[in-house]
Amino acid sequence: MMADQAERLRQLSRESRAAGGGLANRTPARVLTITSGKGGVGKSSLVVNLALALANLGQRVLIIDADIGMANVEVIFGCTADYNLSHLLKGSRTLPEVLVTGPRDVRFLSGGSGLRDLREFSKLEVQRVINQIMFYDQQVDYILLDTGAGISSTVLNFVLAADEVLLVTTPEPTALTDAYALIKTFAYAEGQAPIRLVVNRVADQEEGTAVATKLMKVARQFLDLPMEQLGYVLDDTAVGKAIRRQNPLLIQYPDADAARCIEAIAERLLYGRTQQTMPSSGISGFFRKLLQRI
Numbered sequence: 611m612m613a614d615q616a617e618r619l620r621q622l623s624r625e626s627r628a629a630g631g632g633l634a635n636r637t638p639a640r641v642l643t644i645t646s647g648k649g650g651v652g653k654s655s656l657v658v659n660l661a662l663a664l665a666n667l668g669q670r671v672l673i674i675d676a677d678i679g680m681a682n683v684e685v686i687f688g689c690t691a692d693y694n695l696s697h698l699l700k701g702s703r704t705l706p707e708v709l710v711t712g713p714r715d716v717r718f719l720s721g722g723s724g725l726r727d728l729r730e731f732s733k734l735e736v737q738r739v740i741n742q743i744m745f746y747d748q749q750v751d752y753i754l755l756d757t758g759a760g761i762s763s764t765v766l767n768f769v770l771a772a773d774e775v776l777l778v779t780t781p782e783p784t785a786l787t788d789a790y791a792l793i794k795t796f797a798y799a800e801g802q803a804p805i806r807l808v809v810n811r812v813a814d815q816e817e818g819t820a821v822a823t824k825l826m827k828v829a830r831q832f833l834d835l836p837m838e839q840l841g842y843v844l845d846d847t848a849v850g851k852a853i854r855r856q857n858p859l860l861i862q863y864p865d866a867d868a869a870r871c872i873e874a875i876a877e878r879l880l881y882g883r884t885q886q887t888m889p890s891s892g893i894s895g896f897f898r899k900l901l902q903r904i
Contacts (some may be wrong), residue, residue, distance in 0.1 A: 615626040618861050636891025638747040639672070642754050643772035643803070643878075646779060647788030649759035653778045654682040654855060656843065656872065658716075659757040662860040663876035665714035669751040672709075674743075675721035676768055677758040684720050687712040688856035694722025696740070699735050705742040713861055717750075740897040742897065745776045755896075759797050760788070769796055771899035772803040776840060780811045781821045797833040806840035808875060818842025841875035843868050881886060 613893075646653045654677070659669040675683040675695070684691045691710045697703040698719070709717050746753065757768045769775055771793070779789040793805065806827060812818040822839035829835045846868035852859040860869050891899075 621625050621675070633728055638868040638880075638890045638895070639750045639753045640774070640890050641772065641893055641896050642774050643896075644754060644776040645765060645792065646759045646777065646787055647756040648784075648791070649793040651759075651778050651785050652779045652843070652849065653759065654756055655686055655849060655859065656778055656808065657754050657809060658683060658686045658858050659860045659869070660876055661716045661718075661752070661754055662714050663873045664717045664752050664879070665716050666860070666873070666884055667834060667876055667880060669880075670744055670749070671754065672750045673716065673718035673754045673756060675719060676720045677861045678753045681720050681722060683718050683756060684710065685856060686853060686858060688858075689716065689718075691720035691722070695739075696722050698739050702784055705739075705745075709828060713858065721756075731758055733904070736897070736901055736904065740894060740904060743897065744892075744894040747894055753893050761792050763791075763887045765901055766799065767805070767903040769865065769902060770771045770799055770801050771896050774897065775801075776808055778808050779807050779825070780809055780823070781809065781813075781817060786821070786825060787804070788796065790828065793825075793829050793835060794833060797829075797835045800818075805837045807837055809842045811845040813845060814840050815842065819840045829831070832902070839866070841871065841878060843871040843875075 625813075644653060644657050657673060660895075662763065665673050673683055675681070681694070687710075689710050691711050693703045693708045694709075698705060698708050707721055712719050755768060755772075758765045775796075776794065777789060779785045791878050796805070798878075807822045809818045809821045812821065819839070819842070822842070826837045826839065829837050844867045846866050848863040848866035851858055851866050852862040855862055859866060860872065863869060
C-alpha cells in the first residue's frame, strides 16, 4: 500500500512540475534539523539515507552539513566537495559553486574542515549565506540540516532556531543520557520546535518502541515537554558495510532491513500523523532566527 502511495506522489510531483506550479514553488521548503546528544549514533548516515528515501518519493532534497568543520555527509555519499561552507561564508565562492549533487539528485553543502564555530564569522558574512540559500526555499521540498553532536552552543543554536527537530539516539545508556541532556537544555532554553525521536540500532520494533516511550515519558514528567516517536532503525550490518564502501545504504543495499526502516520514516513524514502541523518558515526563517542567536 505504501508503494502505491509513493507512486501516486511521484506522479503528482511530475504533473505539477510539468504544469510549472509544484507545491514547493508556492511554499517554503520544509526544514528538518537533525541532531543527537552524542556522536557515534549514526546521525549523518540517517540524514543521507533519509534524503535518498525522500527523493525516491518524488521530493527534492537539499542537505546542509551543519556539523561545522566536518565532512561526514560527503564521505557517506562517496562524493568529493571541492568547496564547502567556509568558502561560502568567506565569500570566495557562490552557492551554485559550492553545492554538490549526489545520487538521486540530492544536493548537499559540505561542512568542510577548518571551521570551529559560526561565531568566527560576522553577522554580515552569515547574512551573505542566508541571501543565497533563500533561493532554495522555492526550489526544494525538504532541507535537512545535519548538526554536530552534543550540546555545544553551535548545536544548541541550530536546534533552537529549528521549525522541526529530529533527535537521533540509540538504546545504549550513554546515548540516552546525552539525548536527555540535550532535551533538558532545549526545554530550559524555551525551545518551541516539535521534537521527534528516531531510535537507531535497535534489536527489534519492541525495543525501539520501549526506548522511545521511556524517553518521552521522562521528558513529559520532568520537563513538561511533549515529544513523539518518528520511527526506529534496526541494527543491521549492512549499514557499516555501506559506509565502508562510501556508498549510501539505500543505494548499496536497498533491500536491507535498516533501509526499509528509513523508508518507513520518510513515508511517515509525508503521509503520517507527524506531518507538519504549522507553516514552515523555510530556510530563510531558520537562518533569521539563527542570526539572532549568534
